[in-house]
Amino acid sequence: MHYIFWPAAYLPGTTDNYVSNDIIVAGLTVDAVWTQLSNTSAWPGYYSNATDIVFHDGSGPHLSEGARFRFTTFGFLVEALVTEYVPPAAGMPARVAWHGWVEGDAEGRLDVHHAWLIEELPGNRVRILTQETQNGQPARELAGATPNPMLNAHQAWLDGLAAAARQSQT
Template structure:
């Protein structure tokens, strides 16, 4: 049985204004191979063109539980806080999730973005990323076709796999 994202009550898919889900299963990688490129948020812009201007509150390069950080995505400034962070361990899926927000009052966008990375049998890894969004901007975004969040997160996944494969040290 594959693992799933752990959602806070207010951010459960189906109860928010917008939801996207992207997943890949890749041979030849482990959760450890992938983890570094997610936990080090300063690396995001190197493989995902929609991420820039990353700033971590504690000044170190790795995200930690409770960390407040900021970055730009799709040109929007996002303030965020790490809500879940479990590094890869044998027989345990790695998880990282943040609550992010931008805007004021009627233009506010609240998101919950989660990643799950798990090792599968026969040297395969599963990478799942999902995001729920709340607010008027999310309502408008949910109607856009093709969905820019779905395509953007697929580009993030593809870039993550590419950088992990190109830097694999086996």
């Protein structure tokens, strides 16, 4: 299976918070999943923790390399810049990642790298992987919470994404 490409400053194990979630689902296509994930206007329909999505240059709602957008998640207004955007291609996983940040002083500043990988597996299966690393005091607070709210919310995002992709195939 493939893996996430990490910028050095966001390498898991060196940041204040890290979570990894993945699912493997039979009967979905990479294209169906990609269509739901790359279209940010679909997100609130299957993931309630992403709202108020706005593209700075009006280019949205579809993600693209270099796109700059913002959205609200976990009560934070996150600014984001798409740093990796690789649509599905035969034999290669689809990838999208963004650097996100929340402005603030030392107590409120948050910097994240959120990455997704969608790959076809043998046996008519699709793997959907999302991983995120975070730096900053809010990240340390999230990492110390039990149950981990980011881990649980990202699992809900995966589950909702898979359900939306399945519904789109019918």
